[in-house]
Amino acid sequence: MTNLAQNLLDTAAKEGPHPALRMDEAALTYDEFRDAALRVAAGLRSRGVEPGDRVGMVLPNVLSFPVVFYGALLAGAAVVPMNPLLKAREIEYYLTDSGARLIVAGTQSAEPAAEAAAAVGVDSVTVDVAMPREVMADQGLDAPVERADSDTAVILYTSGTTGQPKGAELTHAGLNSNARTTQETLLEGTPDDVIMGCLPLFHVFGLTCSLNAGVLAGASLTLIPRFDGGKALDVIERDGVTVFEGVPTMFSAMLHQPDTDKRDVSSLRLCVSGGSAMPVEVMRSFEETFGCIVLEGYGLSETSPVASFNHPHAERKPGSIGTPIRGVEMRLVDDDGTDVPSAEVGEIAIRGENVMKGYWQREEETAKAIPDGWFRTGDLARQDEEGYYFIVDRKKEMIIRGGYNVYPREIEEALYEHPAVAEAAVIGIAHPDLGEEVAAAVALKPGASAEPAELQAFVKERVAAYKYPRHLWLVDSLPKGPTGKILRRAVEVPAEVGKR
DSSP: OOOTTHHHHHHHHHHTTSEEEEETTEEEEHHHHHHHHHHHHHHHHHTTOOTTOEEEEEOOSSTHHHHHHHHHHHTTOEEEEEOTTOOHHHHHHHHHHHTOSEEEEEGGGHHHHHHHHHHHTOEEEEEOSSOOGGGOOSSOOSSOOOOOTTSEEEEEEEOOSSSSOEEEEEEHHHHHHHHHHIIIIIIOOOTTOEEEEOSOTTSHHIIIIIIIHHHHHTOEEEEOSSOOHHHHHHHHHHHTOOEEEEOHHHHHHHHTOTTGGGOOOTTOOEEEEOSSOOOHHHHHHHHHHHOOEEEEEEEOGGGSSEEEEOOTTSOOOTTOOBEEOTTEEEEEEOTTSOBOOTTSOEEEEEEETTSOSEETTOHHHHHHHSTTSSEEEEEEEEEOTTSOEEEEEEGGGOEEETTEEEOHHHHHHHHHTSTTEEEEEEEEEEETTTEEEEEEEEEEOTTOOOOHHHHHHHHHTTSOTTTSOSEEEEESOOOBOTTSOBOGGGOOOOTTTOOO
8 A cells, every 4th residue: 555644654653742743832743643634534535535536725834734635645535735825716727627526725715715616616625724623523534545656646736837737646656755765865854853844835845855754754844834034043943943945045035134143053954955946156155154064956846856966975066956866867858859968958858756647637748748758847957977967947948149048047146146136037038130138137135235237247257248138127026936936937027128
């Protein structure tokens, strides 16, 4: 039997009274976590949820999230996690596309979830953030519902850069193996560890690397419903956090707190970065300031997510996404799927136990994404002589200026080296002669000042002449996705600059 939720039962049997989950003053031991999840499982079964049915979840990082998630898995359901910031019409799309049987929502999402559920004709249950009693039966399910390795555990909707989101079907075996490899080879976690849960659990990075890997380790997960740099430092101090996992913007936010140097973060032993490329300058400053190591890795919703990493006991290369993890193969291919010569840029293709079963009810899209057993990621990279991969950019976000390829990531790296720059997004805008021109939106650090011309000159010194941004403007902040990743495609171009 492979039910992913069996890990919770196994850990509770060994570490029952140990703290499992915390959110400020509220906390659950592994025994309490298991019992609550089994009661959710029984509650869902009594509401007609059958093995294989889909259950929608719209919850932020609160205690109820892990309880409902594991409860739904114990009942044999497939979970469809959603961002709590979604509007009713977006939730309705997920419910309709996945054919969900019901939806469980937190109080902040109660209205849009209820409206969407009514439109689709399914039940919506609003639960308390600390304990989802509204969906719990009096008695817990006796035993988890058996699932096969290849049964779908989670359907994660990926925000495609074009068209409607597609549901990546992640299996019990794929999620289990990815969590186990993360725990055993990267986190090396034990019950003594306290993992900071500020990555959204509705996103695969937080779900696998914080929650599922944490449960396998018997570690404590301390949750932050809404990320804030100051709050994160408070929680590290208060709870003795040993493992911090975040996206680069979270690392920057903690670095730029006014009282960073007065904080006691000596408990931190390991930091993990993913979700988007971490600027080398941010990594260097963070390690210096907080006295810990940062391991950068790479993955996607479709790969459960971890595919490659800078491993703890191997050489770390700043700016690299490392080497493939156990059970995963990676290669670089051209548009025809042929391996590219060494040191050349190609698209990352991935094969392994972590790759999704396919896109939910989209055979054509699945065949396009996995034409030959290798998942095409749409990310461009090169490999060095030691096998380390370096992301160059998203295939779709590459700027072609007068026939030359410009990779936004490289220009952003140069901007991040400027002491006044907090965030940068480089995009292509239309140009009558060159096809595209390089442009940059930049947010400065609190209290810092710099003129656009100064920043342009700074970059010009660091990259080839055709690459530096001919257009650069300052903004208060840059648009970000649910995980805090900067969204280049959502950057607004000032009217006087031109059009995308």
